[in-house]
Amino acid sequence: MPLLELDAVTKTFGTLVAANGVSLRIDSGAIVAMIGPNGAGKSTIFNAITGIYAPTAGRIVFDGKRIDREPTYRIAAAGIARTFQNIRLFSFMSALDNVMVGEHARLRARLWDSLLHTPAQRAEERETRERARELLAFVGLERLSERYARNLPYGSQRHLEIARALASSPKLLLLDEPAAGMNPREKHDLVALIRAIRDRGVTVLLIEHDMGLVMELAERITVLDHGERIAEGTPAEVRRDPHVIEAYLGAPAP
Amino acid sequence: MIYIYFLAAIAVVVVAERVPSVGAKRALYAALGAALLLAPLVDRNDSDYNVLADAGVFVLLALGLNIVVGFAGLLDLGYAAFFAIGAYTYGMLASPQFGIHLPFWVLLFVAAALAALFGIILGAPTLRLHGDYLAIVTLGFGEIVPQIFQNLTAYTGGPNGISALDFPSFFGHSFGQRALPYYYVTLALIALGLALARNLRESRLGRAWMAIREDELAARHMGINTTLVKLSAFALGASFSGLGGVVFAAKLSLVSPDLFQFQVSVLIVSMLVLGGMGNIPGVVVGSLVLTLVNSVVLPQANALASAVGLHVDFSSYHFFIYGAILVGIMLFKPEGLLPSVQRREELRHATAPQDVRA
Amino acid sequence: MHEFLAQLINGISLGSIYALIALGYTMVYGIIGLINFAHGDVYTLGSFFSLAILGLLGATGELHGPALVIDAGLALFGAALLCGIAGVLIERLAYRRLRNAPRLAPLITAIGVSFILENAMQVWKGPSPVPFPAILPNPAVTVAGVAISLQQFVVVGLAIATMLALQLFVHGTRVGRAMRATAQDRDAAQLMGIDINKTIAITFLIGSALAGVAGFVSGVYYQSTWFFNGFxxxxxxxxxxxLGGIGNLAGAMLGGFLIGIVESFATWLLGGQWSNVAVFAILILALVFRPSGLLGETLPEKV
Incomplete structure (x- = not known):
């Protein structure tokens, strides 16, 4: 059984068809990339998976349950975490607090616990903080844990978003252009980090424009163009696919 | 004399928030608490406690609104509505109005619960709104609630309100006309309010509030049920104001709709803005400074002016003062006079815009 | 039926004042995304300025012939001009610095400006309502059994003329085009060589001048003004x-007339003490259920 399955997902905005019958299967433990020119519908698919939009048609099944009519917060709690193309950290909160917010869905404290700081709440808070520190260390930010997110360097903000996403112990992590704006060295580190994340048992689906990185990292690639899936396969298969070449070079394949 | 209380309290908070050692900070606050508790042994002037009890009510209101505006980032411009609900709860259930005379202490709980309930009822329609639209809707509610109290004459006494409210009593001892018992009640409520507000800030719920304040959509992706989290902010924030309303009404022995106009809501927002939204000690300082100005400095300035033969009514400059605070602080010191140390540091060291490379 | 028509005309007169003020809100919101909370007070300022100018001209009662045209004209244009200048100053001093600040900062500042203006006017003319000279003769015309006063004709006529002039300006001039471009996409407009600061200043100038016109009109109509009217x-x-769809000029006019009519009917049918409740209930319902307004369009949330 795949971890995530999109079955003919369509999303329209008025007359604009942002995604048209896109199907996708992601097996547990995989690293999968979604590529395609700008406006191909990649972000639309991410937003449909995380419940920002309800698909106009089609089904999304995660971990054996239909999620395409669930609100975002429930999908997150069910085990899908994400980062954003244009970083969306909690600016005026410390890096540590950002990660602790990420743990929200795992925590059990009720209103009463929060108001009165019951012993159970205190214990949970200690554990939450410790775990957040571990995650910051995992992405290499342990030294910056007390800084406001907005004051971190750009690359660190990308890493903090990943740590925050991992904090909920997700089964599936969606990364939206994680390498955007990074130099080659940072990209190299990012590849290692994503592999380490997979090795923790998290399945990864990423949108990325950097083909070198995608080819190196992804086990399977889905290619979208004009809202439709035009190819799917291993990096080698996708690279040879005439539809892909056409979409990227704008000329019919010979 | 009255100045000493305000200035001492403000000074202690400002210093305590700047000392590096936690021990020294605790000692300073403990000393302030003890001094406030024991002050009546030295100062027997009941009018001082009258001013202080009023100030205490506003500290409580500011702490409550800070949950909504400072923590959760929901600009509520109709907070006085919940103050009104608290006050009318006492007015209607502890007065000759209906011949119901429930005890003050019971009504504190009833009013806190009712205000929280109305926080949810009035908060629910605003859930999908952001920023300034939310502010305007809450303002609308803030206008409607006192107007309804005014219109339902049969129950609320209309524009004249309800007077001759019961004096509370404590183990059979009536508070009577004295302000001192109210002073102790507000001290106790502030202590409670401070503890709860601090607990909330350092909790799962408090972090969720701050997350929706910073980025609601990202917060939803953290598994935060924004509906529930926002409603809890409205409810908890309103409950503080319900408590404040009961004390206020009982002390004045009167409720009337004109006590809860828009100006009151803006006054409380000004307290938060002045002290630094979201920062509990800042909010306390902001509310102390403004009540000091309102209920001590301006009346004395009037007295002074008329003593030297000037006919200036300084108390007609209230609006100007709130307005100048809102504009001045927002333009020149948006983090408020007493932001948390971290916020101050971070704003000072803010790096260049980060999206250059994006 | 007569009462119905009378209330309708009442509502339209009232609504034309709201429509004039609403235009300023909608123009400013359209261009910088700010609820200019002080705008209502600029409107009151308009009636105060008119009052002052009429006072200078010695116009204390009913005017006739050339005196009516000259004095009323001076008061009208003077109030519009002074309000326009006030609006530009407010933008320059209080809002411009906050153009890129978090969204609530300028709103809070605007509330502050509103309080300062109200206090200034309270000090200027006192805390009580101030009489406004009844400069218009008052022959009522009876149409279909309903008496319509000259005031009502003037109020509605002036409002409609002003709105038409605004439409011509916004759609027919270079500056108007610059305003629309800036409202749509400030960055792109800047790249096209539009002076953003100047365009925003002009928006405030015009919006506030319209409030000034409304202030004059309301003074003439009610023959009274008060420092707190603007709230x-x-x-x-x-x-x-x-209600009309914020940022939409035609919507603001439509909304203004609707609100005027609602208020007038609520006063008639429910009693004056419920009219505010009715209007605010509409505000809340509109914002909650159709925040894009009657003539606006809904946009998907951007991620």
Whole structure:
């Protein structure tokens, strides 16, 4: 059984068809990339998976349950975490607090616990903080844990978003252009980090424009163009696919 | 004399928030608490406690609104509505109005619960709104609630309100006309309010509030049920104001709709803005400074002016003062006079815009 | 039926004042995304300025012939001009610095400006309502059994003429085009060589001048003014702007007339003490259920 399955997902905005019958299967433990020119519908698919939009048609099944009519917060709690193309950290909160917010869905404290700081709440808070520190260390930010997110360097903000996403112990992590704006060295580190994340048992689906990185990292690639899936396969298969070449070079394949 | 209380309290908070050692900070606050508790042994002037009890009510209101505006980032411009609900709860259930005379202490709980309930009822329609639209809707509610109290004459006494409210009593001892018992009640409520507000800030719920304040959509992706989290902010924030309303009404022995106009809501927002939204000690300082100005400095300035033969009514400059605070602080010191140390540091060291490379 | 028509005409007169104020809200919101909370007070300022100018001209009662045209004209244009200048100053001093600040900062500042203006006017003319000279002769015309006063004709006529002039300006001039371009996409407009600061200043100038016209008109209509009028009128005009679709000029006018009519009918049918409740209920319902307004369009949330 795949971890995530999109079955003919369509999303329209008025007359604009942002995604048209896109199907996708992601097996547990995989690293999968979604590529395609700008406006191909990649972000639309991410937003449909995380419940920002309800698909106009089609089904999304995660971990054996239909999620395409669930609100975002429930999908997150069910085990899908994400980062954003244009970083969306909690600016005026410390890096540590950002990660602790990420743990929200795992925590059990009720209103009463929060108001009165019951012993159970205190214990949970200690554990939450410790775990957040571990995650910051995992992405290499342990030294910056007390800084406001907005004051971190750009690359660190990308890493903090990943740590925050991992904090909920997700089964599936969606990364939206994680390498955007990074130099080659940072990209190299990012590849290692994503592999380490997979090795923790998290399945990864990423949108990325950097083909070198995608080819190196992804086990399977889905290619979208004009809202439709035009190819799917291993990096080698996708690279040879005439539809892909056409979409990227704008000329019919010979 | 009255100045000493305000200035001492403000000074202690400002210093305590700047000392590096936690021990020294605790000692300073403990000393302030003890001094406030024991002050009546030295100062027997009941009018001082009258001013202080009023100030205490506003500290409580500011702490409550800070949950909504400072923590959760929901600009509520109709907070006085919940103050009104608290006050009318006492007015209607502890007065000759209906011949119901429930005890003050019971009504504190009833009013806190009712205000929280109305926080949810009035908060629910605003859930999908952001920023300034939310502010305007809450303002609308803030206008409607006192107007309804005014219109339902049969129950609320209309524009004249309800007077001759019961004096509370404590183990059979009536508070009577004295302000001192109210002073102790507000001290106790502030202590409670401070503890709860601090607990909330350092909790799962408090972090969720701050997350929706910073980025609601990202917060939803953290598994935060924004509906529930926002409603809890409205409810908890309103409950503080319900408590404040009961004390206020009982002390004045009167409720009337004109006590809860828009100006009151803006006054409380000004307290938060002045002290630094979201920062509990800042909010306390902001509310102390403004009540000091309102209920001590301006009346004395009037007295002074008329003593030297000037006919200036300084108390007609209230609006100007709130307005100048809102504009001045927002333009020149948006983090408020007493932001948390971290916020101050971070704003000072803010790096260049980060999206250059994006 | 007569009462119905009379209330309708009442509502339209009232609504034309709201419509004039609503235009300023909607223009400013359209261009910088700010609820200019002080706008209602600029409207009151307009009636105060008119009052002062009429005072200078010695016009204390009914005017006739050339005196009517000259004095009323001076008061009208003077109030519009002074309000326009006030609006530009407010933008320059209080809002411009906050153009890129978090969204609530300028709103809080605007509330502050509103309080300062109200206090200034309170000090200027005192805390009580001030009489406004009844400069217009008052022959009522009876149409279909309903008496319509000259005031009502003037109020509605002036409002409609002003709105038409605004439409011509916004759609027919270079500056108008610059305003629309800036409202749509400030960065792109800047790249096209539009002076953003100047365009925003002009928006405030015009919006506030319209409030000045409304201030004059309301003085003539009610023959009274009060430093605190702008608070309620401003909120109602803002409601009108939201109801019509904020940022949309035609919507603001439509909303203004609707709110005027609602208020007038609520006063008639429910009693004056419920009319504010009715208007604010509409504000809340409009914002909650159709925040894009009657003539606006909904946009998907951007991620």
């Amino acid at each position: 309620g009128a401003g909120l109602k005009a803002f409601t009108a702007a939201v």
